[in-house]
Amino acid sequence: MYIDEVTGLWNQRYFNERLHAECVRAQRYGRPLSIVFIDVDEFDKLTLQGSRVRDAVLREIAQLLVSAIRGADVSGRIDGFLEAARYGRHEFFLILPETDLEGARSVAERLRRTVEATRFSHRNAGRSGRVTISLGVAALHAGGDAAENLVSRADEALRQAQERGSNHIEVTA
Numbered sequence: 001m002y003i004d005e006v007t008g009l010w011n012q013r014y015f016n017e018r019l020h021a022e023c024v025r026a027q028r029y030g031r032p033l034s035i036v037f038i039d040v041d042e043f044d045k046l047t048l049q050g051s052r053v054r055d056a057v058l059r060e061i062a063q064l065l066v067s068a069i070r071g072a073d074v075s076g077r078i079d080g081f082l083e084a085a086r087y088g089r090h091e092f093f094l095i096l097p098e099t100d101l102e103g104a105r106s107v108a109e110r111l112r113r114t115v116e117a118t119r120f121s122h123r124n125a126g127r128s129g130r131v132t133i134s135l136g137v138a139a140l141h142a143g144g145d146a147a148e149n150l151v152s153r154a155d156e157a158l159r160q161a162q163e164r165g166s167n168h169i170e171v172t173a
Helices: 012-029 043-048 051-070 101-117 147-163
Strands: 033-040 083-086 091-097 133-139 169-172
Touching (some): 012 033, 012 083, 012 091, 033 051, 051 083, 051 091, 147 169
16 A cells, blocks of 8 residues: 555655654654655656566666665664655655755765666666666755645755756755
């Protein structure tokens, strides 16, 4: 019910519920919370290769995200609780509790470099097995910021990153 069938990550429904709960918790206790919105660059080119290639790349990206956030040194996080979810056809979201904007930017940069450096196993994936991602980063505003506003700011940051071209990060306060 809450698991994406292709990637094995949480799905958008779970993400929305979890983000709301994390926003309430962060605001109640005055703690930082950031999110990262991730989009697979040139996804339509992968889709042209067929669903097998597309799904294989999405699964590999999901594994990279999980591995990278488990190993991330995010200052102040509690019990390593980080969430990754597939949010759309080729979008992913990370919820980073106990993480300020600079910490989230650092996680995003680590993810961007990791994906960029990965040679994907399917030979038809991207150029020579290379795929890149663009990322939008936003942090919860103190004093009543709603989850929807946080998502909207991260989405806008992602749009700005994509306007700069593939393989970019944009951070918004």
